[in-house]
Amino acid sequence: MTEPAPRGRAAGRPKRPPTIHDVAAVAGVSRGTVSRVLQGGHNVSPASQQAVEAAIAQLGYVVNRAARSLVTQRSGSVAFLLTEPQERFFEDPNFTTLLRGCTAALAEHDIPLLLMTAGDDAERRRVTRYLAAGHVDGVLLVSSHRGNPMIEHLREADIPMVCCGRPLGQRGRVPYVAADDREGAKDLVRHLLESGRTRVATIAGPQDTPGGVERLSGYREVLAEYGLPVDERLVARGDYSRSGGEAAMRELLDREPGLDAVFVASDLMADGALSALEHAGRRVPEDVAVGGFDDSPVALTTRPPLTTIRQPWDRISAEMVRLLLDRIAGEEAPTVILPTELVVRRSG
Amino acid sequence: MTEPAPRGRAAGRPKRPPTIHDVAAVAGVSRGTVSRVLQGGHNVSPASQQAVEAAIAQLGYVVNRAARSLVTQRSGSVAFLLTEPQERFFEDPNFTTLLRGCTAALAEHDIPLLLMTAGDDAERRRVTRYLAAGHVDGVLLVSSHRGNPMIEHLREADIPMVCCGRPLGQRGRVPYVAADDREGAKDLVRHLLESGRTRVATIAGPQDTPGGVERLSGYREVLAEYGLPVDERLVARGDYSRSGGEAAMRELLDREPGLDAVFVASDLMADGALSALEHAGRRVPEDVAVGGFDDSPVALTTRPPLTTIRQPWDRISAEMVRLLLDRIAGEEAPTVILPTELVVRRSG
DNA sequence: CTGAAAGCGCTTACAG
DNA sequence: CTGAAAGCGCTTACAG
Numbered sequence: 060m061t062e063p064a065p066r067g068r069a070a071g072r073p074k075r076p077p078t079i080h081d082v083a084a085v086a087g088v089s090r091g092t093v094s095r096v097l098q099g100g101h102n103v104s105p106a107s108q109q110a111v112e113a114a115i116a117q118l119g120y121v122v123n124r125a126a127r128s129l130v131t132q133r134s135g136s137v138a139f140l141l142t143e144p145q146e147r148f149f150e151d152p153n154f155t156t157l158l159r160g161c162t163a164a165l166a167e168h169d170i171p172l173l174l175m176t177a178g179d180d181a182e183r184r185r186v187t188r189y190l191a192a193g194h195v196d197g198v199l200l201v202s203s204h205r206g207n208p209m210i211e212h213l214r215e216a217d218i219p220m221v222c223c224g225r226p227l228g229q230r231g232r233v234p235y236v237a238a239d240d241r242e243g244a245k246d247l248v249r250h251l252l253e254s255g256r257t258r259v260a261t262i263a264g265p266q267d268t269p270g271g272v273e274r275l276s277g278y279r280e281v282l283a284e285y286g287l288p289v290d291e292r293l294v295a296r297g298d299y300s301r302s303g304g305e306a307a308m309r310e311l312l313d314r315e316p317g318l319d320a321v322f323v324a325s326d327l328m329a330d331g332a333l334s335a336l337e338h339a340g341r342r343v344p345e346d347v348a349v350g351g352f353d354d355s356p357v358a359l360t361t362r363p364p365l366t367t368i369r370q371p372w373d374r375i376s377a378e379m380v381r382l383l384l385d386r387i388a389g390e391e392a393p394t395v396i397l398p399t400e401l402v403v404r405r406s407g
Numbered sequence: 408m409t410e411p412a413p414r415g416r417a418a419g420r421p422k423r424p425p426t427i428h429d430v431a432a433v434a435g436v437s438r439g440t441v442s443r444v445l446q447g448g449h450n451v452s453p454a455s456q457q458a459v460e461a462a463i464a465q466l467g468y469v470v471n472r473a474a475r476s477l478v479t480q481r482s483g484s485v486a487f488l489l490t491e492p493q494e495r496f497f498e499d500p501n502f503t504t505l506l507r508g509c510t511a512a513l514a515e516h517d518i519p520l521l522l523m524t525a526g527d528d529a530e531r532r533r534v535t536r537y538l539a540a541g542h543v544d545g546v547l548l549v550s551s552h553r554g555n556p557m558i559e560h561l562r563e564a565d566i567p568m569v570c571c572g573r574p575l576g577q578r579g580r581v582p583y584v585a586a587d588d589r590e591g592a593k594d595l596v597r598h599l600l601e602s603g604r605t606r607v608a609t610i611a612g613p614q615d616t617p618g619g620v621e622r623l624s625g626y627r628e629v630l631a632e633y634g635l636p637v638d639e640r641l642v643a644r645g646d647y648s649r650s651g652g653e654a655a656m657r658e659l660l661d662r663e664p665g666l667d668a669v670f671v672a673s674d675l676m677a678d679g680a681l682s683a684l685e686h687a688g689r690r691v692p693e694d695v696a697v698g699g700f701d702d703s704p705v706a707l708t709t710r711p712p713l714t715t716i717r718q719p720w721d722r723i724s725a726e727m728v729r730l731l732l733d734r735i736a737g738e739e740a741p742t743v744i745l746p747t748e749l750v751v752r753r754s755g
Numbered sequence: 756c757t758g759a760a761a762g763c764g765c766t767t768a769c770a771g
Numbered sequence: 772c773t774g775a776a777a778g779c780g781c782t783t784a785c786a787g
Contacts, residue, residue: 075480076540078764089774094766104772121540125482126764128473129779132423139522155503162522166533171542173519174487174510185514192424192469194519301708330708360649360678426780437758442782450756474780477763
């Protein structure tokens, strides 16, 4: 810096930031050369490269993205699209983690994240129109319910996308990143059986979500693995909410008072199940062992703390971003299934 | 629609969306006239207006924002800037509500929200550079700690901003929207006193946050109002976390075993306080009445459920967006303090 | 009320 | 390796 740059627009009229033209003048080259340096410095002599870099630093030049977008036909931004109804997002801390992870991973590439929601038909139309107009280069889609219509809309508009969790009820293939729900469930149920439990029940999640489906199927696989019959009276369903878990637990105790363990498909539901067990006078883990899923913050504050399955949210967000950028670059993106981790605490 | 538009880029080469040029051709007017219609239809004959609107509908035209930005020198987008460390955001469901509310309020104006985080110095530099380059028209700033450096950076760059919560330790005036923390605290403490409690303690929040400061000062005001001396042994401090609340409650019981009520500056801390009270063998509310603040989801799941103060998060986000858009339009924005609401449950 | 034209700040063949 | 020039899709005085 040769002189301190004047700050702000205190003088009254807005001060325009320096352009590629100013940089070219200071560096003593053409604007084309400046642009080439910006693009990575191919076909630029070391001397020009240095001069341009010095001028950029001196002027505090930052590229004008609107101008760049206009010619490249790329927006340089990505949307994080939420298609869940408000309450679900609200209750689930995982989404927050995911959102932050994606923001951070994109920031490393200097790509801003646009947060968009599409909870009802009107929103879906508006968002589809916006996205189809090319205002973003790709979409990170959070949806966990069967037959999400946004997926089809995005596909029709030919917008690169990556989903979080396996999309259910879609015709074509959609790249996605997910935790290994089935193996996670298997690990937990195995843990319950290995610790001596013999009547292991389960509270499954909604069967129009991949977690609901996969975790239940993991439960069944392990029982088969151990040569145990699957008793449908030991299978209840909840809606991932605390109260849903409580109701399901009551139902299970009603149907099968002799159960000595329960695998619950989410920590929140497990928290509800603990309430039901307490009201029924069962001690945890002495009388009934309880296992959850998610390793969400609530797992630490229940009494006793929950044995559960940790989902690798940090890696999920990083992989989603990686896949999406690959898709945007025109590559085929694979499906990525990330391993989970059993976390043993006092509940089972 | 006269004929079905071909969907997607299945043909191999990307299909460019229609431009203002196409609309002008179909409508039989000049591009200038199309643009005028887009700007609100001033100085346009009804006939031209209709022709253009029909052409827009027929072609499915959507404005190219990059091109518009380039000439207007406006980005048409707004940043939601988070300066809290990860854990805090993670623990606080209010932020999620706020984020959704802002997204929705901006969507009504067709303004996308960019989510940005600035947790450390490196991030702050990057974000400041990005924002100073004019990539957004304004900033919604979430910060609740004294002396947040981003505020000064944004002011230097002369970027319109509105804060959530009163910024502490800033030199100049910054427009902000906040809940009426002090009045909320007063309502709750009054409720405790009116129900017959005589030794009312408090667990305050961090004193480098506006909520920490205001809620404590509300507590003190009410005691004075009732002619009660403020006994500093009845004042403890926590860090808004559950464990912090638990520790503070233990401390209070230690110092003043005869207390019969406690106003806790957040529901999360109140949850911790309930644990400490239970361990100490005190019944709630029989022996000790407990009041929280926030009316967060946890307030419903504690035992007993928490009497607390509801913050108007929906209105906070709507007001923040309104103020910011006013600021962007060049108007002076006021400070807005929104009323809270006492929610009486079983804890006190 | 309307059209022709300049210009916003970049990127990218093209010619050298 | 480099510069001159076209062009991305819009908005906005300007002249009529």
